[in-house]
Amino acid sequence: MMLAVQDLEVRYGGITAVRGVSIEVAEGETVLLVGANGAGKSSLINAVIGLVPASRGSVRFAGADISAMSCDGRARAGMGYSPEGRRVFATMSVADNVLSGACGRGGAAQREAWSWLCGLFPILQERADQPAGQLSGGQQQIVALARAMSSFPKLLLLDEPFLGLAPVWIAQISEAIRHMQKRGTTILVTEQMARPALSLATRGYVLRSGEIRRSGTASEIRDVALAEEYL
Ligand SMILES: Nc1ncnc2c1ncn2[C@@H]1O[C@H](COP(=O)(O)OP(=O)(O)OP(=O)(O)O)[C@@H](O)[C@H]1O
Ligand SMILES: [Mg+2]
Numbered sequence: 001m002m003l004a005v006q007d008l009e010v011r012y013g014g015i016t017a018v019r020g021v022s023i024e025v026a027e028g029e030t031v032l033l034v035g036a037n038g039a040g041k042s043s044l045i046n047a048v049i050g051l052v053p054a055s056r057g058s059v060r061f062a063g064a065d066i067s068a069m070s071c072d073g074r075a076r077a078g079m080g081y082s083p084e085g086r087r088v089f090a091t092m093s094v095a096d097n098v099l100s101g102a103c104g105r106g107g108a109a110q111r112e113a114w115s116w117l118c119g120l121f122p123i124l125q126e127r128a129d130q131p132a133g134q135l136s137g138g139q140q141q142i143v144a145l146a147r148a149m150s151s152f153p154k155l156l157l158l159d160e161p162f163l164g165l166a167p168v169w170i171a172q173i174s175e176a177i178r179h180m181q182k183r184g185t186t187i188l189v190t191e192q193m194a195r196p197a198l199s200l201a202t203r204g205y206v207l208r209s210g211e212i213r214r215s216g217t218a219s220e221i222r223d224v225a226l227a228e229e230y231l
Contacts, residue, residue, distance in 0.1 A: 001024050001025070001026055001027075001060070001063075002025050002026060002027045002029075002061070002062060002154065002155055002186045003023075003024065003025040003048065003059070003060070003061055003155055003186070003188065004022075004023075004024050004025075004059075004060040005021060005022060005023045005024070005044070005047075005048065005057065005058075005059050005060075006022050006057050006058045006059075006060070007020050007021070007022055007056060007057040007058070008020070008021045008022070008044065008047060008054050008056070008057035008058075008059070009021075009054060009055045009056035009057055010040070010043040010044070010046075010047050010052055010053075010054060010055065010210075011055045016210060017040045017043035017210050018040045018043045018044050018047065018210045019210045019211055020056075020057075020211065021040075021044060021057075021207070021210070021211065021212055022057075022212070023044075023205055023212070023215075025155070025186055025187075025188050026186070027184075027186055028181075028184055028185075028186055029186055029187075029202050029203060030177070030181055030186075030187040030188075030189065030200055030201045030202050031187070031188050031189070031201060031202065031203050031204060031205070032189055032190075032191060032194070032197045032198060032200075032201035032203070032204035032205070032218070032221075032225075033045070033188065033189070033190040033191075033204065033205050033207055034190070034191055034192070034194045034197070034198075034204055034205070034206050034207065034221070034225040034228060035190075035192065035206060035207035035208055035228060036192060036208070036228050036229070037192065038209075039207040039208055039209065039210070039228075040207055040209070040210040040211075041159065041160070041190035041191075041192075041207060042084050042159055042160075042190070043210075044190075044207070045081075045157050045159045045188070045190055046159075047059065048074075048079070048157060048188070049071055049074055049075075049079055049081045049157055050066075050069060050070060050071035050073070050074045051071055054067065061074070061077060061078075061079070061155065062077075062078070062154065064077075075151065076104065078151075078153050078154035078155060079153055079154070079155050079156075079157060080101065080148035080149060080150075080151055080153030080155070080156045080157065081148055081156075081157045081159075082144045082145050082147065082148035082156075082157070082158045082159060082161060083144065083159055084159040084160045084163065084190075085160075085163070086137065086140040086141040086143075086144045086161075086163075087144065088132040088133065088135075088140050088143050088144055088147075089132060090131060090132060090133025091131050091133060092131065092132060093128065093129050093130065093131060093132065094124055094127045094128050094129070094130055094131075094132050094135070094143055095114065095124070095128040095129065097132045097143050097147055098113075098114065098117060098124060098143060098146045098147050098150050099113070099114060099150060100147060101146075101147035101148055101149070101150035101151050102150040102151050105151065110150075113149075113150040113151070113152065114150075117146045117149065117150060120146075120176060120179060121142050121146055121172075121176070123139055123142055124142070124143070124146060127139070137164060137165060137169075138165050138166060138168070138169030138172070141161060141165060141169060141173060142169075142172065142173070142176075144161075145158070145161060145173060145176055149176075149180065153185065154185070154186060155185075155186045155187075155188065156180055156185050156186070156187045156188070157187075157188050157189075158177070158187065158188070158189040158190070159190050160190055160191055160192060161173050161177075161189065161191075162191060162193060162196050162197065163191075163192065163193075170196050174196060174199070174200060177189070177200050178200065181200070187200075189201065192229065193229055194222075194225035194226055194228065194229060195226065198218050198221075198222055198225060199218075201218045202217065202218060203215070203216065203217055203218065203221075204216070204217075204218055204221045204225065205221070206221055206224050206225055206228055208228065
């Protein structure tokens with residue numbers, strides 16, 4: 001199993017955001033985590049990448065228990081992460097934003113990542129020296145996704161990559177995700193709006209109030225996942 005989350009609990013003071021959640025992502029799979037506002041999607045993803053501590057449970061990555069590993073350590077071990085709200089470093093250039101995901105790697109590896117990503121997303125080359133904060137929402141999401149991809153991660157964690165984007169950007173980002181799938185990358189993606197993500201996922205989990213309500217193949221969870229959008 002590439003990722004195995006067992007009986008995870010995430011608390012913020014008195015609030016329990018994730019309660020007793022277990023999920024698995026096998027190598028090469030794309031798994032969707034779907035749920036309404038406040039369902040606990042980001043809390044779960046952030047516990048996997050190590051940005052928030054788990055108050056209970058374990059996270060295993062490629063067979064090793066990484067529950068006590070730092071966020072940096074998890075990134076070095078092969079996790080790439082694109083945060084919710086396409087967070088970019090607004091005053092840093094597009095190129096520096098993208099390569100900040102590959103820092104710690106050698107210059108040659110960084111140049112390889114940059115030319116590969118520019119081939120995928122020509123906008124990166126065109127805007128390389130521009131502050132990322134000046135880009136449109138869709139363009140910023142490309143930068144955030146490219147940053148997560150720049151370390152050639154084994155496991156790509158995407159927190160609501162489609163949120164608030166126009167269809168043209170949803171299509172571009174879907175295309176990039178398909179490209180990562182073809183490379184054999186394992187992906188865990190969260191979404192509130194399930195439709196575009198369901199077409200990319202092999203399997204999924206429906207999260208409500210911090211608990212798994214349904215799990216199964218993309219077609220098995222489809223109805224429940226789409227109903228969740230209207231809660
Ligand atoms: N830093 C925090 N401090 C306190 N409560 C928090 C914090 N972050 C999240 N929460 C609470 O934890 C619960 C789960 O939030 P979370 O952000 O994980 O949900 P989500 O599914 O990602 O929602 P969204 O679709 O809005 O991104 C919510 O009740 C939220 O208010
Ligand atoms: Mg969230």
